[in-house]
Amino acid sequence: MQQMFRQPNPSFFPLIFSILLFSGFTVAYGSEVDIDMGDASANEQRKMQQWVSGGINAVELSLGTLPGRNIKVELVTKPYASEPVPFAQVIRGRTNKVKLQVNTAWPLQDFIDDWTLYHELSHLYIPYLDFPSFWLNEGFATYMQNIVMLKSKVIDEATFIQKLRSGLERGRLNTITRPGKLSTVSNDMWRKRAYMRVYWSGAAFFMEMDTALLQQGNSLAAVIRQYGTCCLAAESSGQALMEELDAIAKTTLFSSTYLRYSDRLDFPIFKAEQLAAIAQHYSGEP
Ligand SMILES: [Zn+2]
Structure with missing residues (x-):
């Protein structure tokens, strides 16, 4: 649904930027999320920011504020991939990282409909187990x-x-x-x-x-x-x-x-x- 996406500020799209997330759950301010866009163009960056922000909102709606003070989302562009998100993984550390391969040519709706981002973000809500x-x-x-x-x-x-x-x-x-x-x-x-x-x-x-x-x-x-x-x-x-x-x-x-x-x-x-x-x-x- 379109209304759950934050509108990005179109005048400001550096390669790496932070969004401070406001949350309606247990605390007023949630995690700081850095999104590393790789080599995407300005238009594609805007689309990716909408997708990632919407994905975080969607996961927080079910599971509460994203855990941890900082989370890094790294996008690696795969221009010829036959799907929007061909591969993804969570890399755990002092700052947890969600690394996603993306073919930014796909429309925003295809990214929203893809399960991968929701899956990887959900991983962060329970510990890494034996x-x-x-x-x-x-x-x-x-x-x-x-x-x-x-x-x-x-x-x-x-x-x-x-x-x-x-x-x-x-x-x-x-x-x-x-x-x-x-x-x-x-x-x-x-x-x-x-x-x-x-x-x-x-x-x-x-x-x-x-x-x-x-x-x-x-x-x-x-x-x-x-x-x-x-x-x-x-x-x-x-x-x-x-x-x-x-x-x-x-x-x-x-x-x-x-x-x-x-x-x-x-x-x-x-x-x-x-x-x-x-x-x-x-x-x-x-
Ligand atoms: Zn998994």
Whole structure:
């Protein structure tokens, strides 16, 4: 939606600039975000600034102020890429960096519709975890990219459900060819090329947690917003993170479900009502 984008000042587009983000959440002023535009032209820089600002707004709408005092967004132009954002990664350090390859020739709307920026920014809301728990890192970002797109009205409820369904199906199929305990497969995800099993088993875990929290009048996004204001560390373990989220949500569900998922050999099954309940909650007004 167009109204969620800050209008850039057209007279000022240096190669590297900062935007001071105003937030309606826990603090009046959020992180300072540096965007390194690489060698993009002035027009393309304007488009990229609109896209990144809108992406940050969208993620903050669901998850609260971006964690950390400073965040760097580095754009690397790939003029011949067949999609707007062919590759991206989070590089963690004293200042967390989101590095995105972009083909700036694509229209702004294609950037807004692309999931990648929402996924990478969502990563920043939980710590970097041990490799056997890595399914939590990728699952969280994979689930949240869809929540963020739904809540900020980039996609509607039907598209949200369809995206989750097709992702879960990719995870289910990948589980057949990448057997073993989820924690073991996760520990060796790159060599085993078990991305879809790891990403979507993790997404399924957070969907299951969110379903349970919604039934208690809470939500995963609300728990994460609280976690971001009290407890977020740069690194942790899956078990420790689950205990902290349990303390915030006043449950033991995160820890017990985490142990069950770590050992699980199969891929979770979801009912249509579960997906519908999640979609309905996050498509409501904030
Ligand atoms: Zn990721």
